[in-house]
Amino acid sequence: QPAWGQGRDGAQPDILPGTVGVSKQESTVKAAQSSVDAASVTILQALKDDGIADKDYSTSQYSIDPITDFSDPTSLNGKLNGYRVTIMYDITVRDLSKASGVID
Secondary structure (H helix, E strand, O other): OOOOOOOOOOOOOOOEEEEEEEEEEEOOHHHHHHHHHHHHHHHHHHHHHOOOOHHHEEEEEEEEEEEEEOOOOOOOOOEEEEEEEEEEEEEEEOOHHHHHHHHO
16 A cells, blocks of 8 residues: 655745736737737836846747637638737746735
């Protein structure tokens, strides 16, 4: 029979990993991209303002997806309603006293 054990680690956390990003839907890819770019500038500036170093964030996802409406039963291909552009960043907060500010 296997022996079952129990373990504990008393170390205090010293970093907070997380993900932050933005997703926008518009009628064209260009409009959605422009909207996401503007929001990304704001997000990245907020990270810098909160003391997050350039090495502590990186792009983890970038996607462009068509938004299609399939509710019309007479349309086999659906109706294109626009595009969603998404960009996500992985971040690492090294000063945990700043974590709530970064999350806000």
